[in-house]
Amino acid sequence: MTPGIDSAMLLAAGLGTRLRPLTLTTPKPLLPLDGVTLIDHQLNYLAHSGIRRVAINLHHLSRMIRDHVGDGGRYGLEIFFSEEPIILDTGGGIRKAAAFFGGRPFLALNSDALIDADISEVIAHHLRSSAAATMVVKKLADGYAYTPVAVDESLHVTGFGRGRHFYTGLQVLSEEVLRLMPPSGQPSCLINDGYVKLLSAGGTISAYEHEGYFNDLGTFERYEQAKRDIALGTFRLWSEPPPPTKLCS
DSSP: OOTTOOEEEEEOOOOOGGGTTHHHHSOGGGOEETTEEHHHHHHHHHHHTTOOEEEEEEOTTHHHHHHHHTTSGGGTOEEEEEEOSSOOHHHHHHHHTGGGGTTSOEEEEETTEEEOOOHHHHHHHHHHHTOSEEEEEEEOOTTOOSOEEEEOTTSBEEEESSSSEEEEEEEEEOHHHHHTSOOTTSOOOHIIIIIHHHHHTTOOEEEEEOOSOEEEOOSHHHHHHHHHHHHHTSSOOOOSOOOOOOOOO
16 A cells, blocks of 8 residues: 555546537546546556545536446445535535545546556655645646646746646645635635645645656547557556455464
């Protein structure tokens, strides 16, 4: 098990509007990739990384996701579902599920973004940094339409809207960030209502620079690219959970 952090938040409440008509009857987390749904891959990825408890926020076609995931036992995980009658955005979704984490740091990631970062290394980096949060970032390249993130030479995030990196959606969060955000049940943006406030208050956000694979499956083009990458072996899909831990008798 990864030392210090064994819980995660998987953001899965989105409507998937850019992937319609596919997402009119199938929530984006249940879209298939080589016979495995997106959410299967993400939950297996987390389980192989030492995560044992996962909160999943739900809104669009939530019953389908609940029925598919079940209690999490087949992934080796404990699952908590956080229903959102209205979509609360990234910040609001995490804030609503805060009690699940009991005031301890936790991992958070998007259900529709494929990344091959070593979660154990991300968590170790966060714990060494003593920062209130760690954002996994990649260098911006031509054609990337992501919001720039400014990162200094000490691998600290210094601002948003400028810089040579972008945010992958994978991060480690602490209670310090959640306390700055609007009350539970209110929609909010994790960047504007959490991270920007944290920096303004003198808090520290560490940056972990990821050099490997990343694909945000927000469009048909990127969804089809992910299929090609998996077929070519460019990206490893986690189709099975880790073997159960054997206890000595």
